[in-house]
Structures are given as structure tokens and as C-alpha cells.
Amino acid sequence: MQQAALTPESAEIIEQGATVTEKAIALLGEHGIYPDSLQQKMLATHIKAMAWRAYSGESLPELDMEMFDEISKLALSLAEQVCSWMDNLAYEEAHLLSVHFEVAKENELSPPKGESSCQ
Template sequence: MKQLTFSKEIEEIILRSYSPSKVRNAMELALLLIKKNNLKITDLQLKILANHISSMVKRSESNEKIEKIDQSLFSEVSQTSLDISSKIVGLIGNLSEDEIYILSIHFENLKH
């Protein structure tokens, strides 16, 4: 697969990350899924997403777990947003299921 070109800001986030190749792969998957689901993302939303994914990769690599969340708080999040998040969390690996719910908010916001 051809590597996507990101803005200078996003490239800096990727390069400063704990694992640049893993963050790049997760960002490429995120953009592919955003496009596939006909969602639109602004530069600011993409920057926020890149920072979040970078943090997720660091937690994955350092075996750090987030605090347990109340998944019922996410009951109004669409299945599409949860599916996108699940694929990204699966690609990164070694993350708790709760990460799916937190990440899903990025994609849910793109629907509005």
C-alpha cells in the first residue's frame, strides 16, 4: 500500500511518537476508514486524532492500561464509529476494550 502524505504538523506528531511506524499505520487506517464511511475531517480534528493515536500506541508499547470506563456513557455512539475504532485498536494491539469507546468519539464527531 502506498504511504499517505500527511501535513507537516501531523508528520511531526508521527515522528515524535513512541513508535512512528505504528502510529503512521494506525493513522493511514483511520483515514481509509474515514473516507470509506464518507466522513469529513478537518485539519484540527486530524491533529487531535493523531495525538490520541500516538498516545494509544505509547500505552500499547509500554503495556499501560487506561482506567476502566463506564461503557454505558457511550450508548448513543453509533455502531459505525465503534467499528472504526475497533479496527484501529485491533491494529495497534495490546489495548483494553475501553480504548474503543474513547476513540469512537473522534469518529462520532465527524458525523455531525
């Protein structure tokens, strides 16, 4: 009996995306990076799309790698680690994912809501 082809909304793709997202958020937390709820939703959407590309072989559009010059080594390193948890991903996937990590990393540099950064 032949298995039906997966789609981006197949349970297997959604489950893999959710599992990797959970592990990624835990990994970020180990490094003091805590994405807020909106950042977590955006990260989950991105990782689910990565899970689909890993399965389908769909390629990314060509990227200008200079766009990622401001990404920290930590954010890129963590993104590379997360990408290694899936097979068949393009090298550029880690760069795209690192943007989410870098944005979440900036959370620690902002004062909590209601507090002024001026002393």
C-alpha cells in the same frame, strides 16, 4: 547489544501512530466520514497515545461505559477495526477512539461554512 527502551516520543512510537492514523483517516473516508484538520490532529494525538499504551502496557483509567451510549454502531465498529491494527490494547480503547469518529461523522450533518441550514 541491548536496545534502548522506547518512550512515548521514540521514533517507532511516533511512526506507528502516524501510520495507523493515516490508515484510520482513509478508512473513515471509505465510509463518507471526513475529519477536519483539527479533528485529524486530535485523532493523531490519540492514536499515538494508543501506540504507546500498546507498547508499554499502560492501562486506561476505569471508564463509565454509559458515557458511550450515544456512539453509533458505525463509529464503534470502525474504531474496533482500527484498534485491531495494534496488539495489547484494552477493550475500552475502541470506545474512546469511537468518540473521535462520531464527532467527525457529525461534520456531514452540518452545512458548509457560510451556508445557512434554514431554507
